[in-house]
Amino acid sequence: MIEIDARHERFVQPLATALEAVASIFETQLASEFPAVESLCNHVGRYRGKMLRPTLTLLSGLAAREGDVTVLESDDLRRLAAVFEMIHMATLVHDDVLDEADDRRGGATVNRLNDNETAVMLGDYLISNAFHLAASIGDADLTERIGRVTNTLCEGELIQLHHRDDLGLDLETYLATIRRKTAVLVGACGSLGARVAGGTDAAGRALGVFGERLGIAFQIRDDVFDLDGDAAVVGKSVGRDLAKGKLTLPMILLLDGADATVFSKAVDAFRGRDAGAVLRLLQDGDAITRAIAFATEQVAVAKDAIAGVPFGGTEALLDDLADAVVARDH
Amino acid sequence: MIEIDARHERFVQPLATALEAVASIFETQLASEFPAVESLCNHVGRYRGKMLRPTLTLLSGLAAREGDVTVLESDDLRRLAAVFEMIHMATLVHDDVLDEADDRRGGATVNRLNDNETAVMLGDYLISNAFHLAASIGDADLTERIGRVTNTLCEGELIQLHHRDDLGLDLETYLATIRRKTAVLVGACGSLGARVAGGTDAAGRALGVFGERLGIAFQIRDDVFDLDGDAAVVGKSVGRDLAKGKLTLPMILLLDGADATVFSKAVDAFRGRDAGAVLRLLQDGDAITRAIAFATEQVAVAKDAIAGVPFGGTEALLDDLADAVVARDH
Numbered sequence: 092m093i094e095i096d097a098r099h100e101r102f103v104q105p106l107a108t109a110l111e112a113v114a115s116i117f118e119t120q121l122a123s124e125f126p127a128v129e130s131l132c133n134h135v136g137r138y139r140g141k142m143l144r145p146t147l148t149l150l151s152g153l154a155a156r157e158g159d160v161t162v163l164e165s166d167d168l169r170r171l172a173a174v175f176e177m178i179h180m181a182t183l184v185h186d187d188v189l190d191e192a193d194d195r196r197g198g199a200t201v202n203r204l205n206d207n208e209t210a211v212m213l214g215d216y217l218i219s220n221a222f223h224l225a226a227s228i229g230d231a232d233l234t235e236r237i238g239r240v241t242n243t244l245c246e247g248e249l250i251q252l253h254h255r256d257d258l259g260l261d262l263e264t265y266l267a268t269i270r271r272k273t274a275v276l277v278g279a280c281g282s283l284g285a286r287v288a289g290g291t292d293a294a295g296r297a298l299g300v301f302g303e304r305l306g307i308a309f310q311i312r313d314d315v316f317d318l319d320g321d322a323a324v325v326g327k328s329v330g331r332d333l334a335k336g337k338l339t340l341p342m343i344l345l346l347d348g349a350d351a352t353v354f355s356k357a358v359d360a361f362r363g364r365d366a367g368a369v370l371r372l373l374q375d376g377d378a379i380t381r382a383i384a385f386a387t388e389q390v391a392v393a394k395d396a397i398a399g400v401p402f403g404g405t406e407a408l409l410d411d412l413a414d415a416v417v418a419r420d421h
Numbered sequence: 422m423i424e425i426d427a428r429h430e431r432f433v434q435p436l437a438t439a440l441e442a443v444a445s446i447f448e449t450q451l452a453s454e455f456p457a458v459e460s461l462c463n464h465v466g467r468y469r470g471k472m473l474r475p476t477l478t479l480l481s482g483l484a485a486r487e488g489d490v491t492v493l494e495s496d497d498l499r500r501l502a503a504v505f506e507m508i509h510m511a512t513l514v515h516d517d518v519l520d521e522a523d524d525r526r527g528g529a530t531v532n533r534l535n536d537n538e539t540a541v542m543l544g545d546y547l548i549s550n551a552f553h554l555a556a557s558i559g560d561a562d563l564t565e566r567i568g569r570v571t572n573t574l575c576e577g578e579l580i581q582l583h584h585r586d587d588l589g590l591d592l593e594t595y596l597a598t599i600r601r602k603t604a605v606l607v608g609a610c611g612s613l614g615a616r617v618a619g620g621t622d623a624a625g626r627a628l629g630v631f632g633e634r635l636g637i638a639f640q641i642r643d644d645v646f647d648l649d650g651d652a653a654v655v656g657k658s659v660g661r662d663l664a665k666g667k668l669t670l671p672m673i674l675l676l677d678g679a680d681a682t683v684f685s686k687a688v689d690a691f692r693g694r695d696a697g698a699v700l701r702l703l704q705d706g707d708a709i710t711r712a713i714a715f716a717t718e719q720v721a722v723a724k725d726a727i728a729g730v731p732f733g734g735t736e737a738l739l740d741d742l743a744d745a746v747v748a749r750d751h
Contacts, residue, residue: 229562
């Protein structure tokens with residue numbers, strides 16, 4: 092997710108080693124004696140992405156210990172990082188179920204149907220293993236906090252589904268929803284990463300806010316990619332939100348300030364699932380730019396939240412991570 | 422699930438009170454400030470069934486404490502009972518997703534599709550809340566054990582999907598699969614119910630085996646209902662296993678001893694999803710009766726497992742519960 096420049100060279104190797112260890116904990120946790128399960132878990136690898144969550148977890152632990160790299164050797168911290176990635180992966184797998192269901196509207200095949208059922212169960216297997224791994228850290232209160240985070244995440248997903256095709260969705264509800272479905276988990280990477288590393292409460296709180304704001308910015312950036320991205324660059328199919336009737340920030344901003352003509356065109360394009368027309372209207376109304384500006388603002392708030400907390404030289408790393416959330420090209 | 426006869430009258434009220442408390446913990450845990458989530462959770466009520474898992478959890482706690490009814494007032498024991506019911510409910514909700522997907526083969530509607538997506542997320546919300554509730558008991562080792570149980574459960578579901586339409590499925594694999602997907606959870610009601618109640622290791626082990634064997638018997642009984650049951654009596658649609666290409670014990674027993682003619686007829690009826698023909702063949706081959714006998718045998722093994730452990734007068738209740746698993750009419 093981030094490139095670490097020469098100023099922070101002493102962090103490079105320990106972070107890379109810890110991230111590799113996280114990947115290995117991830118695989119070991121999912122290992123099964125059953126070939127059928129094992130091969131599915133190997134497929135989960137294809138969902139591997141930017142590793143934002145484990146990176147932030149490790150970095151938050153490092154920051155909370157003021158740059159003491161030995162904390163990156165902590166098995167508990169590495170496990171926690173793997174837990175968050177596994178939870179994230181489970182949501183991706185279950186999101187795909189929904190997409191496959193959508194695809195199938197064009198014509199169902201038994202084979203695809205099997206895949207769909209398997210994806211539900213595979214996602215459940217990931218969720219279950221995430222909790223099992225979390226519990227293995229041996230801190231009941233920590234596990235309970237993680238459970239609260241995932242409760243909130245599921246609520247966010249349910250609220251989002253509830254507002255499908257709701258063209259009256261307002262900014263406040265949109266933000267409350269993405270906070271729940273995305274940002275609270277990223278916030279937990281910050282706050283619980285700091286906690287498991289043995290940081291102060293103040294450090295944990297600051298990193299929690301930092302993560303949450305980053306999560307909001309990240310989701311907005313993702314939502315924009317879904318509107319104007321190139322599938323080949325983004326690495327996943329785009330236009331999924333529109334196909335599912337999911338209103339995101341650019342459209343909300345456009346509708347909010349639109350005159351009657353633009354409003355009616357936008358509604359028609361959205362209802363007609365016309366991705367090209369939607370994108371043109373958003374661009375003409377400057378809504379994509381305004382959405383990115385909103386995300387950039389969230390990044391600034393994130394940086395503010397950690398300003399002044401002594402993080403032993405890791406501040407610049409956190410700032411770089413924050414910038415990368417919006418500046419990324421996929 | 423069980424009727425308690427006059428001999429055990431002193432257990433009646435405390436068990437009924439505890440079961441009501443379990444239902445209330447269940448509802449409180451799922452409560453959400455969001456009306457959209459709240460109304461979904463109310464719908465979950467329709468999945469409420471025989472309460473086998475919470476009943477066994479409470480009963481195991483009671484037995485492990487040799488009939489001391491005050492243990493039924495334990496908030497931890499009640500929470501554990503609610504956790505197991507919630508995990509079970511999550512599997513039912515996700516099973517329904519798969520069925521709805523099946524229905525859709527005849528013609529998809531957006532509305533149904535929405536329901537399907539919501540069911541995936543609602544199931545996730547139940548799983549997440551089950552873990553959150555489990556963690557709130559405050560015993561990290563207990564939570565880890567529950568996580569291991571659900572890992573196993575998901576493996577069982579994945580293995581079952583893998584063997585869809587596998588007419589070569591043998592008895593051993595079938596039993597290993599239902600042990601994982603059903604019996605391990607019921608076994609945990611016994612062993613962890615005893616543990617949370619403060620029972621001895623010996624009591625926990627015995628009740629664990631008792632529960633696991635009961636779970637196998639219960640699943641076989643359910644599988645038979647799916648073949649020969651009346652939907653109005655069973656309270657859910659029947660014939661689902663055949664529709665999904667799921668081979669269960671009666672068919673395995675039939676194919677195992679069949680001559681070439683019966684074998685080929687059975688294979689054709691199964692592949693053709695002809696529920697009537699399948700049932701006639703099973704009945705002619707005595708396979709339903711043999712499957713029920715197999716389940717009854719498991720109940721006997723369950724009872725044997727707890728014989729000789731001092732359970733302070735609750736033995737007869739456990740025996741009644743065991744009998745009810747096979748003798749039930751739905």
